Amino acid sequence: MSNQHWRERDLAALWHPCSQMKDHEWLPMIPIRRGRGVWLEDYDGHRYLDAISSWWVNLFGHANEHVAARIAEQARELEHVILAGFSHAPAIELAERLTQLAPPGLERVFYADSGSAAVEIALKMSFHYWLNQGQAEKTRFVCLSGSYHGETLGALAVGDVGLYRDTYKPLLLQPLVVPSPDCFEREPGQSWAEFSVERFRDMEKLLAERHSEIAAVIVEPLVQCAGGMRMYHPVYLERLRQACDRYGVHLIADEIAVGFGRTGTLFACEQAGIRPDFMCLSKGLTGGFLPLSAVLTRESIYQAFYHDYEQLKAFMHSHSYTGNALCCTAALATLDLFEASDVLADNRLKSKRMRERVAELEDHPNVHEIRQHGMILAMEMGRSDGQPYPWEERRGIRVYRYGLEHETLLRPLGNVVYFMPPYVINDEEIDQLARVAIEGIHQATRD
Template identity: 65%
Template sequence: MSSNQEIVARDLSVLWHPCTQMKDHEHLPLIPIRRGDGVWLEDFDGNRYIDAVSSWWVNILGHGNPRINRAVHEQLDKLEHVILAGFTHEPVVALSEQLVAMTPPGLDRVFYADNGSSGIEVALKMSFHYWQNMGHTRKQRFVTLGNSYHGETLAALAVGDVALYKSTYKPLLMDVFTAPSPDCYHRAEGESWEAYCRRQFVEMKKILAEHHEEICAVIVEPLVQCAGNMRMYHPVYLKLLREACDKYGVHLIADEIAVGFGRTGTLFACEQAGITPDFLALSKALTGGYLPLCAVLTRNEIYQAFYDDYNTMRAFLHSHSFTGNPLACAAALATLEIFETDNLIERNRELAAHMSRALERFNDHPHVAEVRQTGMIAAVEMVKDKRTREPYDWQERRGLRVYQHALKHQALLRPLGNVTYFMPPYVITPEQIDHLADVAWEGINLATKD
């Protein structure tokens, strides 16, 4: 049987890994995974790790989930793939019906892409194209939030605002309006999350009031800016934004790729503001983390703007080879069935409450500025000075020290800079949450020793 050392040597001779400075692996060993089971990942030497980040936020129901396995196996025996232009198949129809039924009211049409970034491209193009079809040809720009992230294809990068990913490619990107983030980490002492978000919305409203005639849409990550250090905000911001978009004739794109399907305590984050966006992008957890798939839901009103004779050239001629792949749809259908039968949202609330209790002690840590949580997402932010919130120099890579400590203690806690976060599969137990909290506490203590 292969060993860790053998797999790593083969890997480093041929692979280029994502979001990685490959030279790091001269001293930071790769972890080759042989199998997964529930919250656990196991390497070729028999070491195990609790997947506290759900393998980049996708695996919500555990590795090797038998019900999803069975659904994919059954579909594999029938149809692995077929072109979705001019053809269709039962899994994609059934999945579309279910998504329309379960998402916020008014989202009646589903367009599929292969992954989250591609789905954002769909939503951006569809919004722009809608306004062109409607004769509003001046509408050519988008509004995004500071500290936002929507993917790494060029249009998705353009509407993001995390310099780490964006700055190198700036010359290639379209120009956008950027409104201040409602990220509540920056609220004044004693100021509530709601009050801060209302205050932050003033600048967004000003942008819409002054430039709505040239704006197609506003794009946001509802409630949690995940790649932006898991920064969080109050639902009132979404409510105010929906009202302003309606007032000024601008689309609202909700990127729930990371936060959808129960992560924030409700099935979709938009529910907590009682709003329906004009476009809703869903991916990651959609298939239980099994296969890449993105669904972009929109309104019939938008669909109808493209519905015409072919020779009018109003069709949305956007495509992906694997659009609506039957295997991915089968995995998604099995995932949605588990939500329906297993009362996951209520169980998640219990797990989230336990996570909150397990992380309480971090509030008093001398090098923790904030512990924040929205549903099944929690984050602990390390700082050099608790009183002033002066951050550690990013070049010190303190979060990496937590990561390395965790790997030695059966935990995968991949940091975002100096932020240690928890975004585990929903099959995690309270005892496993306690273990993660203990490991993170020890890791942060080690990381903040000078």
């Protein structure tokens, strides 16, 4: 069956995420038949290099044989069982391995089924911890400008990307927003570290003045992904950890997009040498196979909920598929692949090659910055006078369409073209990715 066959059936029944469906009157969607490695193939036989890991989830390639085989084996034994009052080996083994890999001191794991759900859990746990400790006044959360933490109402509330948040503002909690350490905004000649330290003053001031009402600060360590792949220096996280300890405020690290090797270390927090109070994981956790998320936290926080039933201090949060056996097995298989070879060392070489292959854009009048943390590389398009392109011009869509015409799936965030490929990408594929992105940027900025 052809692409057109599936498009017609799709448009008659489906409503797609993060999409203006009317766009598909002129921008055909691509129905995918199969995937292998970094490649996707449609029903007409065209293929596309998945430069964005299908929304940042795929680590070791589509249809990875090891992960697929482990899931199939598990499916013949146990697909799912309620995790309240029951348990199973994959959930236990995954919790053990995650606590061994995470920054020391994160000793308890609570499962959910999406990144947004993980953020919701961390917010609720933080508030509930303080309530159980007799500090019911700690009800506020702090986030960074330009941050994004998910689409469910609690997660959306602690984000600051207007495109997602503004419509639903009447339904949301109101966070305390401080200026981001986003180093794109630094002055000429100012280092990332200097600017990140300078921006921390706003956070320090807020915590000093209002810590008695603040439950937690939530940040995306090192990279604000959906906010345009904006990046900052690890020193900000060092200062933030110290301040949260000083003022008695929890630190929530949203590692959903940046965890599992994306920034060059297994977890981005490692580059600052810190341990958050809550760490949210998802996306790459299962290698892109199945939906699963986890919140890791400290034993002392767990103990604040550990009381006789009559005290009514339990954490009464659940999802029907909490700790699903197939999802946990996919995650265990993904961790096996990290252990099987030095993935992070290989990624360092691939990151270097990605940066080298787009170096010619440094002199492009319509590329304002090329920035990188590990396997995340971003190129910011803008006007030659230094101003951003108006969002209405949709320059990123031009790059997207050019990419599809040249066997590459790029999905820019506004004016930001970025690479976030599966780790199995090879040198030849990196070269193609860079070449198509450069040509696409030239095409998109021509007028």
